[in-house]
Amino acid sequence: xKRNPLTVVSVTILGILLLCAAAAPQLAPRDPFVxxxxxxxxxxxxxxxxxxxxxxxxxxxxxxxxxxxxxxIGFSVVALSLLVGAGIGxxxxxxxxxxxxxxxxxxxNTLMAFPGVLLALAFVxxxxxxxxxxxxxxxxxxxxGYARLVRGEVLKTRERDYVQAAKALGVRPGRLMLVHxxxxxxxxxxxxxxxxxxxVILSEATLSFLGLGVPPPTPTWGGMLSDGRAHVFDAxxxxxxxxxxxxxxxxxxxxLGDALRDRLxxxxxxxxx
Amino acid sequence: MKALAIAAAQHxxxxxxxxxxxxxxxxxxxxFLIHLVPGDPVQQMxxxxxxxxxxxxxxxxxxxxQPVLTQYVRYLGRLVQGDLGQSFRFxxxxxxxxxxxxxxxxxxxxxxxxxxLLLAIPAGVQAAVHRGRWPDRLLGFVSLLGxxxxxxxxxxxxxxxxxxxxxxxxVSGSGPLYHLILPASALGAAADWDIAIPRPDVHLILPAxxxxxxxxxxxxxxxxxxxxxxxxxxxxxxxxxKGLDERTVRYKHVLRNGLVPVVxxxxxxxxxxxxxxxxxxxxxxxxGIGRLTLQAINSRDYPLVQGCxxxxxxxxxxxxxxxxxxxxxxxxxxxxx
Numbered sequence: 001x002k003r004n005p006l007t008v009v010s011v012t013i014l015g016i017l018l019l020c021a022a023a024a025p026q027l028a029p030r031d032p033f034v035x036x037x038x039x040x041x042x043x044x045x046x047x048x049x050x051x052x053x054x055x056x057x058x059x060x061x062x063x064x065x066x067x068x069x070x071x072x073i074g075f076s077v078v079a080l081s082l083l084v085g086a087g088i089g090x091x092x093x094x095x096x097x098x099x100x101x102x103x104x105x106x107x108x109n110t111l112m113a114f115p116g117v118l119l120a121l122a123f124v125x126x127x128x129x130x131x132x133x134x135x136x137x138x139x140x141x142x143x144x145g146y147a148r149l150v151r152g153e154v155l156k157t158r159e160r161d162y163v164q165a166a167k168a169l170g171v172r173p174g175r176l177m178l179v180h181x182x183x184x185x186x187x188x189x190x191x192x193x194x195x196x197x198x199x200v201i202l203s204e205a206t207l208s209f210l211g212l213g214v215p216p217p218t219p220t221w222g223g224m225l226s227d228g229r230a231h232v233f234d235a236x237x238x239x240x241x242x243x244x245x246x247x248x249x250x251x252x253x254x255x256l257g258d259a260l261r262d263r264l265x266x267x268x269x270x271x272x273x
Numbered sequence: 274m275k276a277l278a279i280a281a282a283q284h285x286x287x288x289x290x291x292x293x294x295x296x297x298x299x300x301x302x303x304x305f306l307i308h309l310v311p312g313d314p315v316q317q318m319x320x321x322x323x324x325x326x327x328x329x330x331x332x333x334x335x336x337x338x339q340p341v342l343t344q345y346v347r348y349l350g351r352l353v354q355g356d357l358g359q360s361f362r363f364x365x366x367x368x369x370x371x372x373x374x375x376x377x378x379x380x381x382x383x384x385x386x387x388x389x390l391l392l393a394i395p396a397g398v399q400a401a402v403h404r405g406r407w408p409d410r411l412l413g414f415v416s417l418l419g420x421x422x423x424x425x426x427x428x429x430x431x432x433x434x435x436x437x438x439x440x441x442x443x444v445s446g447s448g449p450l451y452h453l454i455l456p457a458s459a460l461g462a463a464a465d466w467d468i469a470i471p472r473p474d475v476h477l478i479l480p481a482x483x484x485x486x487x488x489x490x491x492x493x494x495x496x497x498x499x500x501x502x503x504x505x506x507x508x509x510x511x512x513x514x515k516g517l518d519e520r521t522v523r524y525k526h527v528l529r530n531g532l533v534p535v536v537x538x539x540x541x542x543x544x545x546x547x548x549x550x551x552x553x554x555x556x557x558x559x560x561g562i563g564r565l566t567l568q569a570i571n572s573r574d575y576p577l578v579q580g581c582x583x584x585x586x587x588x589x590x591x592x593x594x595x596x597x598x599x600x601x602x603x604x605x606x607x608x609x610x
Contacts, residue, residue, distance in 0.1 A: 202423055247418075
């Protein structure tokens, strides 16, 4: 199988991201919270690879700890959205009828009429800042996409001969859904989840940038960018490193999503390449 | 023709009717979110050291001492009469503030859309035509890059490059340089709602590019996919066999059909555009609805927050409606159906 070098790079970057998230205290050269006011706004050097911020904190350490926040929020939101979305989508697609009309037309379409990020914004704006609240807020609008996708896939798969055969043999609905239908729903969901992770990490960074996400002093990439903006002219490294981190991670998730789609769906492979 | 117009009008009416419950839900959701959450706007307005009696009086004046349900019914009652209430902070009718800020956001969004379309249509067509060869790969990489670059990073970067290093373009639409370097948390302190609307001139370029970049990336991918699909159709072969030059085939025949799915995506992307406008407006101190919403949230200006969210929701619904109608302009088959 031909390996795309971009996929390899993406997987490597995401590997580093996960490593940073898992072992931040071991990897970070310094305590990300310790302020050395005498050393504020230092450019990158041997002592501080990524320089220091306006409170003299080590930027590299803060970027590493920031990865932890991004990963934690990203995976939690996607997991929660997926759980809710897949559940609702499966029920709507499998049973059809009034349940489908209620879930699909009423609930999903109503929520779709309002942009998801704004819903999240409204939530965090009034619930107040905090990681847990942010996860809830982002999941609130996040599950809809998965529900729609899963519903469509379940509807398609439900009519397949082998599912009909299993049904005729008396397989119970629960087993039918999990064992017979779900395996063919998983691939497109995986693609959506990879791209969804990128979107969630971006949303978190955006909200933190706007001062509505994770409150300081917890290091987050969005928050660091927001703080760094005041020094964009005299200390551009404060903007450059968190911006690069966000960009590389999102780029990698997007590449991975594309690569997954190509591999999982041979029909699309031809069209995309 | 007449039957067609009637059908279109019926379709429109049905869509409008469907929008009403959605609006009601949005209004209610935002209302209860605001009112059920701790944080006293009066305390915030009068400051920590305000006397309890003053706080109490102001709460009474603003109707905040009533039960939440009473406030809700009153709010709805005023809303159906078109009264959005009075801003706590600016002491001005909310509708007036919104009307003064709204054109700036529309201008920015349209400019961003223009930037996105100007970039995406030629790029998408070129990528599709050169499918699999280097222009396609390059454009694919660039568009993925554009998708991954958060607009809160694009903005400062563009400022750094164009306004500071090259000195080519003005940095901010309405105010001196320091505006753009204010941290987001300081926004709530700005007490200016009555800002002149910027003219559509060079000041618009950097914010429009910032806001339009991600959309351009998404659209490029869409245009490419959909042009690729069309290029394989029989009518393309017919058009070429007729001796039409390649330009006419690509842009008049293929693109017109290829744009149908793109129009749908445009409507769906509006939400991203609106939330992106919040960031972009903040970075460039653009006096639009996005920045106003953030200011209102930061100062817990309930009526203004509600007004802003309502405005955004209405915009979203109206644009989706327009998308729907555009859809039938681009593709007459939809009209027939």
